[in-house]
Amino acid sequence: MRPGERRPVTAPVYRRRRIAVGALVLLLVAAATFAVIGLVGGTDPGGSTTPAPVARTPQLPPVVDPTPVLAADAGAEPVPDPALLAGMLAPELSDPRLGGRVNGQVLDVATGDVLFEQSADRAVIPASTAKLATALAVESAVPAGLRLSTIVRTGAVPGQIVLVGGGDPTLSSAAEGNTYPGSATVADLAAQVAAGGLPVSAILVDSTRFSGPTTGPGWGQGDAPSRYAAPIMATMVDGGRFGPVDDGVRSGEPDLEAGRALAAALGVPTAPVSA
Incomplete structure (x- = not known):
């Protein structure tokens, strides 16, 4: 339900000595957090106390140790010649398919010496690399094992x-495991509703x-909905897409699309959906 007027709220690489590593070497260790779904009896706001959700623990793939980024003898090879490196990288970074603003820097990971850089001191919008900072923030702030229900x-x-959305954008209309390993599915949620024997004629x-806002600071008018983003809401299915494999423009009302997906899974696709 909406509070007020605002709807509430996812160059070539060279390996050399000490591994003069191109552009960026990023190590990200992230533990995935998946959702559980449940059917709860009782009435919507103001109703009697409701029992805890019926949780279904997803089966997650085993955790494996990452492959080392640097070889054991990484310090035994000579440092690449910066001039040679520039000659190899500059043409690649000037490829028009990368756009007109490309920043980059290559460091010797053993000494920190700069071997190559292009507009490294110019600030640009980070785009998807911001996901790394977001994942790190989540890992630092969210308790391990937290479930979004x-x-x-x-x-x-x-x-x-x-x-009732709990903030899980991985809830999928696809078969289990088709999109995100171990993610909750609309089909499973619908099965629990059907098992409760409740005839459904409308979904809220x-x-x-x-x-608060459903887009981030600095987002443009064309950013959500778009092919890469939807307004961020607590109730979403398939990341705001119109289907699990639909790579077109995402929904401008992902909460209502989630309700429609549930209605379809319940066999009542024409049931009115509101928020």
Whole structure:
């Protein structure tokens, strides 16, 4: 449900000595957090106390140790000639397919010496590399094992159910494991609703878990919806896409699309969906 007027809220590489590593060497160790889903009885806001969600623990792939970035003898080879390195990288970085603003820097990882740089002191919008900082922030701030739960409650009127989003954009309309390993699925959620024996004639979507703007600072008008982003809301399916393999423009109302996906999975695709 919406609070107020705002809807609440995913050059060539060279290996040389000490490995003069091109552009950026990034090590990211991230533990995945997946959602659980559950069906809860009771009424929407103001109703009686409800029992805990019926949680289904996803089966996650085993954790494996990453391959070392540097070889054991990485310090035994000579440092690449900076002039030679520039001659190799500059043409690649000037490829028009990369756009008009390309920044880069190559460091000797053993000494920190700069071997090559191009506009390294010019600030640019980081784009998808910001996901690294986001993942690090989540790993630092979120307790290990935290679950984001998507819940269905009975509504305030007969035949109505309330889809309560918990902030899980990996909830998928595809078969389990088709998109994100171990992610929750709309089909599983619908099966739990059906098992409760509740006839469904309308779906209300509650995304009040998130509040505030649905886009980030600096986002342009064309950024959401777009092919790479949707407004960020607490209730989403397939990351705001219109389907698990749809790579077109994403939905401008991902909360309602999530409700429609649940309606379709319940066999009532024409049931009205509101937020």
